[in-house]
Amino acid sequence: MSADSVLDNLLTRQFDNVSKRLSGHQIHGHLPKLGTRLVLAGIGIGVTLIISVPLLLLVLEGAMAGPANIGSLIWRPLTGMLIWNTVRVTAVASAACAVVGTLSAWCVERTNVPFRRLWSVLLVLPFAVPDFVMSFGWSSVSDLVSGYWGALLIMTLGLYPLVYLTVAASLRSADSGLEEAARALGAGRIETFVRVTLRQCRAAILGGTALVALILLAEYGAFENLGYQTLTTEINTQLSVSFNVSAACVLSLLLVGIGIVILGGGAAASGQARTLTHAGPLVPHPVHRHKVGPMRWVIAAGLAALVGLALGVPVGSVIYWMFEGGYQSPGGASVVDAGWHTLLYAGAAAAVATVLAVPVAFIAVRSRARLPRVMARATYLVLSMPSRVVAVAFAYFSFTYLDGLGYQSTQLLILIYAILFFPLALVAVAASMTYVPAALEEAARSLGTPSFRSFGRITLPLLAPGMAAGFALVFIGCTTEVSATLMLAPTGVQTLATQFWAYQHNLSYGQAAPFALTMIALAAVPGFVLARYFNRLPSRATGSR
Amino acid sequence: MISGPGDLVLTNICKSYGPQPVLDGLDLRVPSGSLMAVLGVSGCGKTTLLRLVAGFERLDGGSIALGQTVLDDNRVHTPPDRRHVGYVSQDGSLFPHLDVAANVAFGLSRSERKGEKVQGLLETVGLTGFGHRYPHQLSGGQQQRVALARALAVDPQIVLLDEPFASLDPSLRARLRADVDQILRSSGATVVLVTQDLDEALSMGDRVAVVRAGAVAQVGTPRELYSSPIDPELAEFVGDANLVSGTPNGAGVDTAFGVLEIQGVNAAISGESTVLIRPEQIELLPDQDNRGVAGRVEHLEFFGFSTIARVALEDKDGLPDHLTVRTLGPSDLTVGARVRLRVRGPVHLWPNAGGSGSSR
Numbered sequence: 001m002s003a004d005s006v007l008d009n010l011l012t013r014q015f016d017n018v019s020k021r022l023s024g025h026q027i028h029g030h031l032p033k034l035g036t037r038l039v040l041a042g043i044g045i046g047v048t049l050i051i052s053v054p055l056l057l058l059v060l061e062g063a064m065a066g067p068a069n070i071g072s073l074i075w076r077p078l079t080g081m082l083i084w085n086t087v088r089v090t091a092v093a094s095a096a097c098a099v100v101g102t103l104s105a106w107c108v109e110r111t112n113v114p115f116r117r118l119w120s121v122l123l124v125l126p127f128a129v130p131d132f133v134m135s136f137g138w139s140s141v142s143d144l145v146s147g148y149w150g151a152l153l154i155m156t157l158g159l160y161p162l163v164y165l166t167v168a169a170s171l172r173s174a175d176s177g178l179e180e181a182a183r184a185l186g187a188g189r190i191e192t193f194v195r196v197t198l199r200q201c202r203a204a205i206l207g208g209t210a211l212v213a214l215i216l217l218a219e220y221g222a223f224e225n226l227g228y229q230t231l232t233t234e235i236n237t238q239l240s241v242s243f244n245v246s247a248a249c250v251l252s253l254l255l256v257g258i259g260i261v262i263l264g265g266g267a268a269a270s271g272q273a274r275t276l277t278h279a280g281p282l283v284p285h286p287v288h289r290h291k292v293g294p295m296r297w298v299i300a301a302g303l304a305a306l307v308g309l310a311l312g313v314p315v316g317s318v319i320y321w322m323f324e325g326g327y328q329s330p331g332g333a334s335v336v337d338a339g340w341h342t343l344l345y346a347g348a349a350a351a352v353a354t355v356l357a358v359p360v361a362f363i364a365v366r367s368r369a370r371l372p373r374v375m376a377r378a379t380y381l382v383l384s385m386p387s388r389v390v391a392v393a394f395a396y397f398s399f400t401y402l403d404g405l406g407y408q409s410t411q412l413l414i415l416i417y418a419i420l421f422f423p424l425a426l427v428a429v430a431a432s433m434t435y436v437p438a439a440l441e442e443a444a445r446s447l448g449t450p451s452f453r454s455f456g457r458i459t460l461p462l463l464a465p466g467m468a469a470g471f472a473l474v475f476i477g478c479t480t481e482v483s484a485t486l487m488l489a490p491t492g493v494q495t496l497a498t499q500f501w502a503y504q505h506n507l508s509y510g511q512a513a514p515f516a517l518t519m520i521a522l523a524a525v526p527g528f529v530l531a532r533y534f535n536r537l538p539s540r541a542t543g544s545r
Numbered sequence: 546m547i548s549g550p551g552d553l554v555l556t557n558i559c560k561s562y563g564p565q566p567v568l569d570g571l572d573l574r575v576p577s578g579s580l581m582a583v584l585g586v587s588g589c590g591k592t593t594l595l596r597l598v599a600g601f602e603r604l605d606g607g608s609i610a611l612g613q614t615v616l617d618d619n620r621v622h623t624p625p626d627r628r629h630v631g632y633v634s635q636d637g638s639l640f641p642h643l644d645v646a647a648n649v650a651f652g653l654s655r656s657e658r659k660g661e662k663v664q665g666l667l668e669t670v671g672l673t674g675f676g677h678r679y680p681h682q683l684s685g686g687q688q689q690r691v692a693l694a695r696a697l698a699v700d701p702q703i704v705l706l707d708e709p710f711a712s713l714d715p716s717l718r719a720r721l722r723a724d725v726d727q728i729l730r731s732s733g734a735t736v737v738l739v740t741q742d743l744d745e746a747l748s749m750g751d752r753v754a755v756v757r758a759g760a761v762a763q764v765g766t767p768r769e770l771y772s773s774p775i776d777p778e779l780a781e782f783v784g785d786a787n788l789v790s791g792t793p794n795g796a797g798v799d800t801a802f803g804v805l806e807i808q809g810v811n812a813a814i815s816g817e818s819t820v821l822i823r824p825e826q827i828e829l830l831p832d833q834d835n836r837g838v839a840g841r842v843e844h845l846e847f848f849g850f851s852t853i854a855r856v857a858l859e860d861k862d863g864l865p866d867h868l869t870v871r872t873l874g875p876s877d878l879t880v881g882a883r884v885r886l887r888v889r890g891p892v893h894l895w896p897n898a899g900g901s902g903s904s905r
Contacts (some may be wrong), residue, residue: 439638442601445625446632447652448699454626457651461642 005462040455041372051356051379051422057393058249058385059182065246078234082185083254086230087219088177089151090258094213096156101163102205104303106197108178109171111287113299120168123303124309124531127161128523130480130497132221133516134158136504137314139225155216157310162215163208165530169431170204171197189290202269210266211427214383217255217262220483221501231255232386236483239392252389259384263377305343315520322513335496335514342495342522345410345485346478349417350425350471356418356423357470358463361533364426365433380423387420388483413488420484421477425470428533432466469533472526479523497520550612551577553598553703553735558607560593569595569759570607575703575752577612580729580736580828582750582767584743584783590759591739594707598737599632600625611702631696631704631734635711638689639680645691648827652699666694669728686717693725697732704729706738712747723747743783747771755779771823773808773893780821780893785853785871787822790863791894798894801838801864806891810852824871826892829878830885837887842880843867852876856886 065073072080109117126134135154138145178200182192198205223233231251238248292299327434348360364376382390394416406412436459444454482497489495494502496519503512553575560568567590575581585591596602598609600616600623616623623749639648649666667673670690680688689709695803696704709725710718726749740746746753747767754764763775774780777788791800793815798805800820807814820877832836840856854870868886878884 153723231805437638439634439636440640441641442599442625443632443634443638443695444651445601446628446630447600447695448626449652450626458640462640 001210001426006340017366038458039452040359040362041367045372047356047373048363048375051360051382051419054382054385054390054393054419057397058252058389059255061109061245061393062249062253065250069246070250074254079231079251082229082231082234082251084149085228086232086255086313088260089148089223089230090213090216090262091153093152093159093216094157096152097160097163097212098205098209100156100160100306101208102167102201103239104160104306105164105167105171105201106193107303109168109196110289111292111296111299113292113296115300119300119303119307121528122311122429123164123308124443125524125527126157126307127159128476128527129158129311129314129500129520130221130516130523131155131158131219132482132497132501132504133318133519134226135222135225136308136379136509136516137317140317140509141313142211145227146226150226151223151229154222154226155219158222159212159215160310162211163205166204166208166211166431167201170201172434196209201479203352205528206266206269207427210262210380211383212421213262214380214418214423217259218386219383220388221480225487225504228370235386236388241390245392247502248389249393252385255384255386256381259381262384264382267377289480315517318513318520321509322517324510335518338494338496338499338515339518339522340490341493342479342497345414345417345495346475346522348414349421349478350474351437352414352418353422353425353474354429354467354470356422357416357429358460358467360426361430361433361463364430376426379426382419383423385420386483387416387481388487390420391416391484391487408490410490413485413490415482416488417478417481418474420481421474424473424477425467428464428470428473429463432463432469434536436462465533469530472530472533475526476523476530479519549577550551551702551735552612552709553577554608554610554739555594555598556608556634558594558597558609559605560590560597560602561605566759570599571756571760572760573754573764575735575737577735578733579751580726580738580749582746582753583739584746584753585741585756585758586865587741587847588757591709591741591756591772594756595632595707595737596780599630599705600628600702600798623687629699629702631699631701631725633692633704633706633709635708636683637680637692637709639691639695641680642860643679644676645672645680648680648691649676649698650695651695662698666698669697670694685713689713690724693728697728702733704732704734704736704738708740708742709738711740715752718745725757730738735838747783753783755782763880776895777819777821785824785869787824787827787868788865789822790897791818791820791895792816793818798892800888801860801862801889802886805888808891808893814894814896817897819897821893821895822888823866824869826888826890827868827870828862828887828889829854829856829870829872829876830887832883832885834885836865837885838864839883839885840868842878842882842884845878845880847875850874852878854878856884858886 013063062070066209104119104123107113108116108123131154134157135145135150138154139150144150149353176393178196179192182196183189187195218232219230220232220236223230224236231254235251235255238244238251261300360379363372367376368374394412395407398412400403440458440462441454442449444458445451449457478496481499483497485495485498486501489498496515500512500515500519501516553573555571555573559566564594571590571594573581573583581855583591583594590598593602597604597617602624604617604619606619611628613853615621616628640651643651645667646663650663653662655723663676664673667676670693672687672694675683675687675691680691683691691707706725710722711723722745738746738749747770750767752764753770755762755770756767757779757880762779763770765773770779770783774783777786780786780788789800789802791798791805793799793807794804796804798807798818798820805820806885828837832839838858838860842854843857844855846853850873852872852875854872854876856868856870857866858864858868870886872878
């Protein structure tokens, strides 16, 4: 038997054992009987339905255009060009995020790079920089940053942290002993990385990348700034210039279609992939990091360059404009006032989305039935809908059937935010849920705790860090939201994002800068929480490190 | 067996996952206050058995009762939190967000949580002073002790142990096993221990039930199981077994070793039979001795307290190719030495269904 087949056997057996364990008791464990299980599943399905309301509205209002109009809209050359633009930037930027995110996660988690903990925070923070601030920062540095290549650069720098977060967490929980086994069997460092490490975190890479791809589909601010036309920018034009709601809905459904392909592809590709988690008692297992010698400084320089590009350039240029742009007393809302509204809306929406994510995550992770799992996953599609079209769909629906109920009310804005960014909360809470084995709930029950109380005493406390991370992700998303906010915010109210957008649009960079800086500062706090949480994720479950 | 009021009684229980039956008409009675070891290879359904008694799974058929109270059948399903059953899983399932004291106190009422009880339990399991540690700061053996203390805290009528020592290293295992045995006995609880470790089952169980293909193949005291297994397969499962053929006559059973005394229970058997000879029943004699059967030592395994020798036989009349022999302590045997073998004490035997002498 060659060393290769020995290695393959070893891997296969390891995967088999673990997936048996996972499918047996750990992950797809046994639901608490009846009561709580039914209640949770019921709530979960209810939430799933609420999240799918925008999709329903898109279908209803898109259908009003009539088949002939839909046909001519889809088959005109412009639409073809927009689809091509959307697909290529989504595909290439997602791939770039996957590579950058995975490599940086590996460098931080599996090598002895200096200042590890610092990198683990700094590498996440670019996600807290709003995409339109990122593009504004870069394009004010150089005119070259525009169009397709500009879009690729900006979106990769802004979104790779999502892949970094999921892959780093998976690497930390994966057994580094497997890498050693591979090395002992004669595989070199690179071969080990490709054949063992990448396979170990395949599900995490695919999951993070799918998230990035869905967000890219609905990206508006950065593409608008960079003059890169996609379906989403066209949808926004249709809505704000030609007020053609039906056309916008039809184009959005194209995006949802692409989103379904992405989700389906991701699910199919990761179907066999399992993350290796620690089995047996909670005995600490040491994490082995590759000693890379002088290369550690090269790696550190590489990470520093990445952070410089993704964080340094936009923050630096905002600060530059603040001093050079001739800051005057703002004509619109003050920074404090706008900041307060951002904080209020984003905080409330993040809380709502996180709480709603718990029952859905429960179904997504624990349910043994296929349909609820698929339904829970389908909520990710919301990410691929441009926020403006969701806002308009709600407003349109409200005016047509409910006499304008809720339009430009704080409550509706918060609800729309919560729906738009619900998938981000779900990702974090579901990740946490996989680390709460059903065996713990069973242990609690056999100690005389009824199932609803064991959910409260065991499951919720263990989910709390995941919920905090979900809150942080949604909060960051809401902080940087522009297009739905412009549409639905109560009259006269400005958020940091809308005010920045307005000034930037008028080329009043100096006046826009403080809003951008406040936005980054506000989002950096949850960004920090996020990095800390994902740092601790597996240690909670396995006791390692 | 006399049926006591607190006995755990499993009657004809069935459970399948998909088309594959895991438990198929299993019957078992665990007398109140005793320790029942359930022994079986992995996948024989023993963990499912525990999960059913704990109430984590529902029966497909049959019933589970504690004394007169039915816990589970096709009409009743008592949820796990109302069964007063302590469950210790293979990995302990400690709550990672709670410290040791809070883990142990989990099942207690609010007023009891702060009291002496938790300290007392920690003392019982030998972990005084560990109350403020977190599970990941403990070794595997300590975690299992905490899991046991947690299960005992609620004064369960039944304690279920699912291979609680399997993931521990052997030296730790023996000590923890003895401690746990003592703790459980002083608690007075009825205990079901599931294991695939023969030593564990024989040393801890008041009675041992061997589960095979989803049903109990045999249940009895460890001694009964070892000396009177119901069939040759079971004999080989509970220890090393030499199987030779023999024919009972009025005085005993006639074998290649001469006429051997038959154990009391088998006295009525007649016709061609298979005879069980345990390795320690065989005595090795020097080659010069002209009694017994001649053989040559092929292989030796030294365990300190005993030596196991595999002896190839020359005269194979009704005998297998090899016999396994155990002698106490170190012996001066060498591989290749010629020896003679003799059987001591009464033997167990089974009538051959087909009549032909079977040997393995």
